[in-house]
Amino acid sequence: MLMRVRTVARNLCGLLYLICRHPSALIGLVILVAYVVMALFAPVLAPYPPNTGSVRQSFLPPAWQEGGSPAHLLGTDHVGRDILSRIIYGARVSLWVGVLSVAISMVVGLVLGAISGYYRGIIDDVLSRFAELLMAFPFLLFAIGVMAILGPGFFNLIAALTFKSWVEFFRLVRGETISEKTKEYVEAARAQGQSNFRIVTGEILPNIIHSVVVLATLRVGYMIITEASLSFLGIGVQPGVPAWGSMVDDGRDYVRTAWWVSTMPGLALLLLVLAINLFGEGLRDILDPRLKVD
Amino acid sequence: MLRIHNLTTEFPTRRGAVRAVEEMSLSLQRGQIMGLVGESGCGKSVTLLSILRLVARPGRIISGSIHFEGRDILSMAPAEVRRIRGADIAMVFQDPLTTLNPVFRVGEQIRESLRVHRIGTGRTSRREERETVLSLMKEVGIPSPESRYWQYPHEFSGGMQQRALIAIALACRPKLLLADEPTTALDVTIQAQILELLSRINSERGTAILFVTHDLAVASEFCHWISVMYAGRIVEQGPVDEVIADPLHPYTEGLLRSIPRLVKPRRRLSPIPGDVPDLIGLTNRCSFESRCDRRMPECAERPVSLVDVGGGRHVRCILYE
Amino acid sequence: MKCDDYILRVEGLKKHFVLRRSLLTKILTRERDCTVRAVDGVDLVIRRGETLGLVGESGCGKSTLGRTILKLYEPTEGKILFRGEDIAGWRGKQMDLFRRSAQIIFQNPYASLNPRKTVRDILSVPLLKRGVKDPKEREEEMVTLLEKVGLKPWHIDSYPHQFSGGQRQRIGFARALAMKPEFIVCDEPVSSLDVSVQAQILNLLSDLQQEMSLTYLFIAHDLSVVYHVSDRVAVMYLGRIVETAPTEALFEDPKHPYTRALLSAIPSVDRETRRKRQILEGVVPSSIDPPSGCPFHTRCPQAFTECRLCAPRSVEVDSGHHVACHLYV
16 A cells, blocks of 8 residues: 555656646646635635625726726726636636536546446447437537526536536547557456456556546636636526626626726636646646656 | 668767667678668668668768769768659568558559659650559569559558559669568568569569568578678678578677577577667677677777678677687 | 366367447448458367467467467357366356466567556566465565566566566566466467567576476467477468477478468578478458368369368378368368
């Protein structure tokens, strides 16, 4: 056990070292960590509570603009709420939705994909056809439909996002399992009488987990954007919970007079997704040319 | 016809430069078949690529000269080298399926190689070209060429693909054929067919062949001369029968002792101990020293050069200096 | 033959693979499911302590045969008798015992070891299977195994990519030996190695055979290697065994026309062992739709009418020399 913990720790250290040598992955990781810290310590970091403000202070421009005040660094919105505070709190929604929906999709896709790819046969046919069916719908449209039926809410949102997104993982895992399965080390394991469960989890999975992790990272960004789109349309998380998408929506009518209300949360979104993608692409570069770690 | 002198090709890596080929000297006469024998990674394929100046970056040729019919290929302009490639010197690769383009019909691929070098020599009609291709296909032993012409590479068996590749190589009547393990991917019976084809081409057309292989037995049957390579250098060179019957270099000797032979009584093989050395950080001393059973203290001290021991034989070993 | 003479006996073994086409393909292209007859009726006996060489060209079904014998593939038809018992219905405990006594080593030293596992992980699996629970005992046994196959104890925490091809092959061998098997299928164990390393592995195989009284089924396409290691040789063509004989008898006096052609094609460094080359015409037919009668009749220089009509039975022409050819009936 201790041995195992030690090798995992060593591998993680090795990975971190490789990331540090890959500039774009490093930039992505740093920004990502900043966002996570921001979300975790929102009550400490945010200068104001997210949902209180006074109409008297509405539409204050950012601090560096004429008429702005250092008390509200990024200005205030139409009901006088501090935009910076709302962005900080909004990071919670975005990250939670992104991570949770991807995590669930990944687990579902991993299990079904491994079963499908390893056993093939009828199960594979049924699951693959079902997956193809889901692939035929545009993602956003599908999510809008599901949200319209379920109604807004955090868990409904997660459900709507996962319902289609597991397919990506399913297809990846299935394909990789099929190709790994024919390799001789799997046959060797069978010749030693290992059970199918042990072969899938102990032999095949460690060889495909890297591509799954890379896909997961990139999907988090996509999920966050979809969440923001849904929030923008007013069918995201509960109204009142600060989410970047709904913040952009809030400022939509005032873009000409108070551009910062929409732009600031939009920039926050942009930067986060950019960071995730940089990190994900970097991770792919690092992990893909298999096992360079010496 | 072909004279390589002191060729060195280097690949820079993060851990230091790798001399894939070092101080390679070799000469080949018209109509001769020279075998280049060695284990994987000994630099035999890189030698072929160097001759055509096809060494992929970041690899580069550092020094030496390659004279083909009196002219140095290494100092030619790129356009001139292109004119030689395929026309005067053609190449046949190990894996025919990846060398043939899967989306074009085999006959058309052969015709294409005909067209590439015909630009200056007057126009020929499509029909004439097709006639030439068909006769080429017949010459390399592809049965019913008329229907085979229109097939795709995947419809050919491995042996037929290799024949098609040879037809492509022969299209411009090259004077020299570079063959990089052309039979390694094939079964023995098919290998025998291809070797027979190559020796027929050699005797009928007088095409010289530089034949790279890891299989000493194939080389000993098919070639007139052989050069044995180890870790980037030629260690022994000479007429094939003499080298096989009386190997001078300890490596050649070890190689011959480690291949299973069809003789009676069957006796235990005596392998060369150890593994092929890492090419990084090799000095100009003997690279076989660590595995050699006849090493002397002197081996690690000074560089050895290829010496002429008479009778056309050369060897790179301190024992013969 | 008494049943303790042989360790494994195969009767009428067939392994067919069905290439399934999807429903849509069937409707659109009228292509049907087709059957690949990889192994098509093989009788074989492997005696205790011997090395039986199995040769044939690529696609003749020799690897499939090796794997079906070990029940890595479920046989389509036929019997496999291990120490006189039919293993067809073996499950659970019995199967575990069979797995322990019959092992396999593979051709490709790069694919046969899981790249994500250290040598320790790789060797623990069979040892745990065998019930070596105590970590200390396991460690000791691993070190012994490594030394036995010519590796060093400190190699134990290395990953496969840190080894050369020959060393990986040694690890694969250690993994098979860890089960303490009696019988090992060697599936082209040296064909991807350089000659100097190949000789090391061949010697290792024969040393350990003596030391641990192992029985080998040695599958290879390189006839010189097979000549060198085998006591008896079986020649396979298109899913069937065409000739079986003691090694020296087979190489001196091959009976089947296919064997003759095959042997004549072997390149050799020794002039005196070179034979007059018999170049076979044509290519190996597809095992999806094998020729009727004798599978070799399409390329056989001596084929006559009967060859096209019915498949020849195997007959003993000399002691231990079996040939399936109409010329000898």
